[in-house]
Amino acid sequence: MSSEHADGRRPDPATDGRRPDPATEAFVAHRNLLFTVAYEMLGSAVDAEDVLQETWLRWAGVDLAAVRDRRAYLVRITTRQALGRLRTIGRRKESYVGPWLPEPLLTSPDVAEQVELADSVSMAMMMVLETLGPIERAVFVLREVFGLGYEEIAEAVDKTPVAVRQIAHRARAHVAARRPRGAVSADEARTAIAAFQRAVETGDLQQLLDLLAPDVVALSDGGGIKQAMPRPTVGAGPVGRLLAAGVAVWGPLGTCEPAQVNGHPALILRVDGEIDLVVAMRIDEGLITGIYSVRNPEKLTHMERETPLSL
Known part of the structure; x- marks a missing residue:
């Protein structure tokens, strides 16, 4: 060939x-x-x-x-x-200019139905994986997500099986300390997205603000191409004010629609019919603890068609 x-x-x-x-x-x-x-x-x-x-x-x-x-x-x-x-x-x-966020994927409903797969590719988990070193990330993904044996992983990363076992132990502990606390129900995720959509469409932010955790973090990725927050915004008060300012701008300009992004409910905002922003969230114990907004157009190329994923 x-x-x-x-x-x-x-x-x-x-x-x-x-x-x-x-x-x-x-x-x-x-x-x-x-x-x-x-x-x-x-x-x-x-x-x-x-x-x-x-x-x-x-x-x-x-x-x-x-x-x-x-x-x-x-x-x-x-x-x-x-x-x-x-x-x-x-x-x-x-x-890179500003915060770096993973590239969002438009995924099909069957990905959401595979809980293990959906959790492994969620924006929240992808952010946790960003905190691992390259070898740790490879070992964690191959072992914890795809269930490969230590011998197989050792061949893939050029380490001994004993070393891989130790790396896997460290990576597992690292991820466990940072991953979302408890499984997020589909209803909780849909409620959060619906509150965000209501805020954009009507200007009524109260339902959304009531869902913000005290230590919520908002990140925005424009890549220096589109305007975005240059650094993380932390805390319910600052994030609430940021959302209010954003809604004041987006409400008159854009339309929003719910979608399955990385296996979980998310929101797509369009301006003149073109995708301008994708918003995903991290939810812990029913409250929004992370808001991830991707505006960099170079990272939105996989949002017009579903990307098939598999374990």
Whole structure:
């Protein structure tokens, strides 16, 4: 199989249209899983797609007769490529303007129905994963989310199984101390989103303000392209004033609609029909503890169509 189209674009074997060979069949069968692995490691759908292309190029040259477990082999390639890409993203973040938030994904209702998958890709969990080092993040994702054995993970991250076990223990404790407290019910999430939508559409913020936790944190990612808060806003009072100012601007200008983003209810705000802002929330014990607003247009390219995810 050629590695490039005539116009120089690299092919995606999942959509290339030609009759698949065994290597292509295996890749296509696990494509959604590989994308999910890469996305959870990187927090960027654009970079995850690039990692999948790199994975395909390497997989296409593998002798399948020597591969015992094709799924594990593909995950290993994807993990190694994602670890390399993390270094690039790290350099990019150093010069990033304002807070950096994960790239939101429009997801289908079936992702929300898979509680483990939805929790692992939620914006709240993706923010927690951002606090891990690259190897810790890879080990946590592969072990806790995808259930890989320590030996498989060791091969993927070039560590011994004993070292991987220790890294997994540290990462698990780190995440447990920072992840949302308790499972968030769908009703709680919908109530919070409905309160936000009501505030934008009517100017009545009271229901939304009543849901703010005392230590709520609001983050806004414009990437230096769109206007956004240059730093986090902390506390119910400051966040409430910020929301009031935002609603005063957005109410007359935009329209808003609920959507499933990263497996959970969220809100899409449009201006002149174009997506201008995506708002996701973290909810702990019925109160909003995190508000994540993404305005950077480079991070909204996966919001016009659903992105399939898989464990």
